[in-house]
Amino acid sequence: MxxxxxxxxxxxxxxxxxxxxxxxxxxxxxxxxxxxxxxxxxxxxxxxxxxxxxxxxxxxxxxxxxxxxxPLTNDVAPALVFNPIPVGYTFPTQKQSFEVTKSEKVKLPKNKEELAFYSVPQLAELVRTQQISSEELTKFYIARLKKYGPTLECVTTLTEELALQQARKADQEIKAGKYKGMLHGIPFGVKDLLSTKKYKTTWGATPYKDQVIDEDATVVQRLQDAGGVLVAKLTLGALAMGDVWYGGKTRSPWDLEKGSSGSSAGSAAAVAGGLVPYAIGTETLGSIVSPSTACGTTGLRPTFGRVSRHGAMALSWSMDKIGPITRSAEDAAIVFNAIYGPDGKDQSVYDVPFNYNPSINPKKLRVGYLKKDFERSYGFKENDQATLKALTDAGIELVPIELPDLPARELTLTISVEGAAAFDDLTRSGRDSLLVAQHKNAWPNIFRAGRFIPAVEYLQAQRVRTLLVQQMQEKLKDIDVYLSPSFASNNLVVTNLTGHPCVVLPNGFQKNGMPTTITFMGKLFGEAELLSFAKFYQSLTSHEEQHPSMDFSKKKRS
Structure with missing residues (x-):
């Protein structure tokens, strides 16, 4: 009994x-x-x-x-650190200068509303050449956040006072000839599980909706050091699941009847709707890929151990990853270049260079694809086939590959165990009853169930995970990049467990008008080649340039 x-x-x-x-x-x-x-x-x-x-x-x-x-606060990590490095793996050591495509002369548009969907390089050139001040640009995006944020339900906190201070400082520095680079003076938003000084960090959950963690997360600090202007804390599904938070349900700007998926719900919705030029999201098991698909954005999930998680809410210490959600692959490269690398605080982060080169010859990359997954029948198969055709027409040889034949979905008990530990006090105190979602697949029940997973079984799962890491290394030894349908849950699960990076890219629309994406996968710490190849694909198409009509008077909302 x-x-x-x-x-x-x-x-x-x-x-x-x-x-x-x-x-x-x-x-x-x-x-x-x-x-x-x-x-x-x-x-x-x-x-x-x-x-x-x-x-x-x-x-x-x-x-x-x-x-x-x-007492154990959420920021105290276990004395065990996940190791994604296969036996025999060697790190690249030579760091090269960061390069992006040189911007052609950019002129301030007559209709300033067009700025909402400009790329980071375009905005950067306007600010650098002082055609528009950072303060003006910041006020422009704040106005859009105020106008559209309530409808999309994508903002938890508007950081207007801080943003204007940072923008004015950026303008002073630029006028003084102290230009820091492409992010200098450019507004951005962050998923509200990243701590920020003086402003609330709510984790999207009722028990924490008034929480203040009075320090800037490493990612926030690095973007601000690059001259970035923080304009908003953006919604996430409560405790990083889904798109339902304590204030409502975040919507996709393509269809207000559709949620923006999660958990980086607000980050994707805000970027897609032109409320911010870029935002920061996080992923444990699909939380950058899924909302990027629902909103038609470009999302980068970096290699595990690439970006410091200091100041970020912990859900799964061995699976959480932080990355940018942007309009394009090159925008993602620019943001990633500012946030990656050790900070002396997150012991899981490796010191590995990021040598992005937009002029890389894509034909020299060895490109694979999950042939069996692309052959299946699914609703937007035509869009994925068009992506494959665009690449082959451009001279890219696609090599069929398969993932390791090991149990992967079963290993996701990792999240249940680590999440139950991360939110132990929430569960035992009974405050989990304050969360909006209370169904059997919601966090309160998952955390309770996670307590019944024996320590031995958890460790056995991690041993199988070691085999998965080794076998993925073997599968990708002759591959630089491979393609997967974004719906392919096995690829999503396997690569989140092994820590491999991915870029999810818009590649068309469904019949109902919602966007679709395709996933490009990279080797461990292979973000440079991955993003370069993604940029090459986006040069062949214009999917990333599509954006929703923001005339919400013509759109229904459930």
């Missing part, structure tokens, strides 16, 4: 507490209790064997209570 206050599981001699309310049952453990508990995890120890464990299990139970008294 299980006691309401506590449940106990046994896994190969290891005892795992499943208690998910604060008061622990005071009764002694019995053979009957642990016999029933072991059924949950498929074990079959004899009564005599179980009886022998009782003393140690009682000791474990006492240890849990001692450990629980130690």
């Amino acid at each position: 299980f006691k309401k206050g506590a449940m106990f599981l046994i896994g190969a001699g290891c005892f795992v507490s499943g208690a998910f309310i604060s008061k622990v049952a005071e009764s002694k453990l019995t053979v009957d209790m642990v016999r029933d508990a072991q059924k949950l995890i498929g074990l079959n120890f004899t009564d005599a064997q179980l009886d022998s464990t009782l003393t140690e299990l009682e000791e474990f139970k006492e240890n849990y209570e001692v450990i629980r008294k130690q």
Whole structure:
């Protein structure tokens, strides 16, 4: 029998507490209790064997209570760091100067509304040449955030006062000849799980909607050091799932009846709608890829260990990644160049150069594709086939490849365990009842269920993950970049587990008018080649230049 206050599981001699309310049952453990508990995890120890464990299990139970008294805030990481590096892997060491395509002469448009969908290089040239001041540009985007943000439900906090201060400072520096580069004076937004001084960091969730973490996350600080102007904290599905947050449901600007997916919901919606030139998102299992697909943006999910997560809400320490959501691959390269690399605070980050070169010869890259996934029947297959054809017509040879034949979806229990630990206090305090979503697939239930996963099984899953890392290295030894349908969940799961980078790119529209995307995958720490190849594809098409009509009076909303 299980006691309401506590449940106990046994896994190969290891005892795992499943208690998910604060008061622990005071009764002694019995053979009957642990016999029933072991059924949950498929074990079959004899009564005599179980009886022998009782003393140690009682000791474990006492240890849990001692450990629980130690305050652990979300920013305290475990003393275990995921290693995405396969045996035999060697890092590139030579760092080259960062280059982007030289901008042609850019003129301020007569209709300033066109600025909403200008690229970072275009805006940068206007600011650099002082055709428009950073302050003017910042006020322009703030006005759009105020006008369209409430309809899209994509903003948690407008950082107007800070933004204007930063813009005026940028103008002074540029006039003084102290130009810092393409992000200098350019407004941006961040997913509201990144901490910012003086402003709330809500994590999109009711229990934290008034939370202030009075420091700038490393990514925020680096963008500001590059001269960037923070104009808004953008919505995320509560605790980084979906597009429903404490204030509503974030919408895709292509169709207000459709959510913008998640969890980087506000970042993608704001970029797609021209409310910011670029934004920062995060991904654990699809949270950059999915909203970029729903909103038709270009999203970069970097290699695990590329970007510091200091100041970011932790959901899964071994899977969380931070990356830009932009209008184009080159915009993503510009933003990524400002945020990657060690900061001395996130111990998972590697010091590996990013040698982006827009003039790389794409025909020298070895390009694969998941042939079997592209051959399946799905709703926007024609768009993906058109992408493949555009590349082959441009002289790119596509080589069929397959992913490792290992269980991958089963390994996503990693998120359940690590998430349950990250939000242990939320669960045991009962404040999880404050979250908007309370269905069986929502965080409150996932966190509770995660407590019943034995430590042994979690570690066994990580050992299988090691095999996955090694086999992916073998599969990609002769491949620089490969293509996958964005719907291919197996690729999404496998590569989030192994830590490989991807760029998701718009490549057309569905019959209902919603955008579609295709996913380009890279080798570990291969963002330079990946983004260069993505830029090459975007030079063959104009999908990234499409943007929604922002006349919401003609659009329905559910």
